[in-house]
Amino acid sequence: MAENPLPAHPRRKRNSWLELRGEIPPSLYFAAGGSLIAFVFLLWWVVTSLELVSPIFLPSPEAVWKELVLQIREGILWQDLSTSVYRITVGWIISTLFAVPIGILMGNFRFFEGLLEPFIDLIRYMPAVAFVPLTILWAGVGDTQKFIILFIGTFFQEVLMIMDNVKTVPREMIQVSYTFGLTKWETLRKVILPAAMPGIWDTFRITLGWAWTYLVVAELVAANVGLGYRIMRAQRFLQTESIILGILVIGLLGLLTDYAFKWSYRRMFYWVEQK
Amino acid sequence: MSLLRARAVWKIYAAQRGTEVIALRDLNLHVEENEFVSLIGPSGCGKSTFLHLVAGLDEITQGELWFDGRPVEGPGADRGMVFQSYTLYPWLTVRENIRFALQKSGLPRADQERRVEEALALVGLHEFGHAHPYQLSGGMRQRVAIARALVYRPRLLLMDEPFGALDAQTRRLMQELLLSIWESHRTTVLFVTHDVEEALLLSDRIYVMTARPGTLKAELSVPFPRPRRPELETTPEFLELRQQLLEWIRGEVRW
16 A cells, blocks of 8 residues: 655744743843843933933933043042942951851851841841941941941841851761761861852852942931942932932942852852752 | 671650650661671661661660670761762862762872772773763762762761662662672672662662661571672562562551
């Protein structure tokens, strides 16, 4: 009997980019993200150039650009930027210097967890912003007060996150180290720390992002210099373009540090298994 | 004198709301030097718990546990352990992982290197010495874990369902590999599994445990001569013993 040839197999191309959890080409992924930003920017430009909104409420991109050039020329931007970056760096490092060892202790020893967690939880739920008036009373309006606010806002979250990072190290990894004859301190140093490091690095990235919020709030309330102070002053004189510029600069700085942490994470922790 | 002897060992855990869980009840067993002994039983019968006690990773509640003429008091490099879950250190290469186990050996660096290479060759992973665990399959990882546990030459090797997470084919190959390694080295092994064929193929003796609270139900000497080949599993004698073991265990499984 003559064999019936099979009909051509239909090749229906599935629209995988709207499948649940479907993969999409990286080019589409990045193009989509870039387009949205470009679209918002364009919208901003159209709305202001058609003068649909008063420049007092929303200045044009050109006005913000001019403000940027002006602030660079007068050295204001550099002064604000360096002051704010200095404050956030010192404040965050102080907080981290405490959070890392204490978090490691809490993650490894139930005693320290029991001792410290209720206290930390208590303070954690007090809004850091509400400490601003108190800290001004204690430390004035200089850098020290900013460090204190950054510490209050960052440390109490960071320490609990580091505790959790330490706790995710599988118990068997610790046990197998004991069977090689390592002591508990050697195990802590050679097994638990390197195993927890990727998680801790991610905690650094996240807490540094939060630190920006607390710094700007502190600078908005009381400061003589800094990005937050510039925004506050601009509001008083209705210099909306300066406000927008300040917000954009802070956002960009945050984005840059976030990417720096992500990039260094991939370099240092290439061995981490993707789930 | 037995290398390992458990006399009336009890292990009781404190559970929630003041209740207690009896994991092991009056367990008596012994392991002789150069013997391969398996512990089989239904899930949750306390066989892993017992291995942890021998490794010194947990304390017995009552009874006596003697290793090499001394009571077990904490972990030490005289007892090695291979876990079911992957316990390689992911930030170290395969070579570094194996060498990690030798750091307390006091051996000169050159001797350490030589031992690492021997151990790598033993599990057939020579060309993967520079790989990181994330680049290895599950079977390769467990081979590294075995190499790492053998490299410092513990008196007793404890294996806690080491092939439990592997697929059937890989598992098969791992059993054959372990069989040939063991038959050429004769390290004393205490092996925990719930796979009856695996226990019969590998062991000199098998202890069957009851469901929790775990205690001994039966003991079986495996009569097959060595070296053994996997084809052994199709012989009538093997099938008969397999049937016997399965019946003992079936009586214990709750489902």
